[in-house]
Amino acid sequence: MSGDEINRVTLISPYALSVFGGVQEQVLAMSRELSRRGFEVQVLAPDDSDDSLLDTPARVVRLGALVSVRANGSRAPLTLSAKASRLASAHVRDFAPDVVHFHEPFAPRLGWGTLRAHRAAAVATFHRSGTGPALSLTRPLLRRWVRHLDVCIAVSRQAADTARSAYGVDPLVLYNGFETDRFTQFPRESSATLTLVVVGRLEERKGVATAVTAVRDHNALGGERWRLVVVGEGPERASLQRLANADPAIEFLGALSDEDKRRWYRRASVVLAPATHGESFGLVLLEAMAAGTRVVASDIPGYRDAAGSHAVLFSPGDAADLERAIATALGSRDDATIRGAREYAERWSMRQLVDEYVAQYARAREIYRPGVA
Incomplete structure (x- = not known):
């Protein structure tokens, strides 16, 4: 294990892990590599009741009924349950992570309650490239939530441009990795x-x-x-x-x-x-x-x-x-x-990417101040 005083990490995916997609692949691969290094890892994702792709030793918690929503020219398998958002916060509190890592932090809805109520350093990874009408409508609210994030990362220059335009953040670019x-x-x-x-x-x-x-x-x-x-x-x-x-x-x-x-x-x-x-x-x-x-x-x-x-x-x-x-x-x-x-x-090996993320987790811990969330 590495990472100064970091033992537990929560990874939050807004998308169902059983549906093939880049965000889900990153979350699962990161959970495996972090677990291999000795971190205790919790993964929160929508409830799809399908274990076929859950190839990870991490503790997986699935919450909220799954719906398919059109977004960015695709169909996003996520949950719109407010109850799931509240339960996610409770699960994070019980797990007591040192770092909460949000993938697509402003995608509805699993991470929303956790984003505002977590009591740990927060790292966000922005995957999306391109904006749309829904993003334009919610931009003022989402920009207020940015203050809950200690470190912002984007998976490409295009995703960084989108995050900069939509949320007013200036993310570090760390390209996706794989095993x-x-x-x-x-x-x-x-x-x-x-x-x-x-x-x-x-x-x-x-x-x-x-x-x-x-x-x-x-x-x-x-x-x-x-x-x-x-x-x-x-x-x-x-x-x-x-x-x-x-x-x-x-x-x-x-x-x-x-x-x-x-x-x-x-x-x-x-x-x-x-x-x-x-x-x-x-x-x-x-x-x-x-x-x-x-x-x-x-x-x-x-x-x-x-x-x-x-x-x-x-x-x-x-x-x-x-x-x-x-x-x-x-x-x-x-x-x-x-x-x-x-x-x-x-x-682009996942080993090298997780080296980078562990360093950013440590940076987020240095920045985080209890009571700001």
Whole structure:
């Protein structure tokens, strides 16, 4: 264990842990790494009654009925229960953490009561990139709540710009991290078929329609066929299946366990990240690189930040340009390119990220003054 006088940490996720998403992945991975270091970790999240993704030794407390709310071009699996907010505060008091770490502190509603009533140093991580009407309406109230935060962090430059504009804070940028070793624990599975994999929620902004169109059109030409495997679930699944036009090379596997997703990263010839907007940081790109797989990504700010020079980029929403990028990536899978991308991905290991966060926890403890919350 490290961190001056820090033994207990509470992590608060406004989103259900069983639903695939970047915030949830960060919370669970951080809980595992902190626990590995000897910290006592409590995780608060909405009550989804699904243990399938709770791969963590931390103490998980789930509160409040789950609802799906449209936000930032996506569907957010959160709770709107005022009672859950009050119960969260009670659970935090009973656990008596040294630091409360809020992920998306102003997302409704689990952290709201805790934010105002906690009695510990408070660290906030802002994930969101982009604002909307709801954020504009609540900005005056949320800016008053900022005083309850001792240290503010953003996961990208875009997320920092949003937090600065919306809440008047100037966050430190710490890019998301991940457990790099978990992406090499399975052997690579070679196949004669060129396999493209998309992992993510099936909603419009994720751009899966662009991938389906590109593969469908390529296969219709009659040359070497590409297989597209879509991992994830969401409201666009039926329309995407219609778009595939019964092409047997396009498969929809639905939601899979974290382990199975990592296996598909290792099976893939190329991993596609075709989101059109709203991605503050492209962790999926780095996960694929760590797995030793070539990456094709849409040319949007969050993905550019993550990819460096190690992905083939294409114009968002442009199926023809995606087809070009896939062909380029398939032709550049040499050992040196794959090794360089894997070494690059190691910069974002969860070990290094938690080192940074533990230092910020200590800083928050120095800043925190009881009675201000």
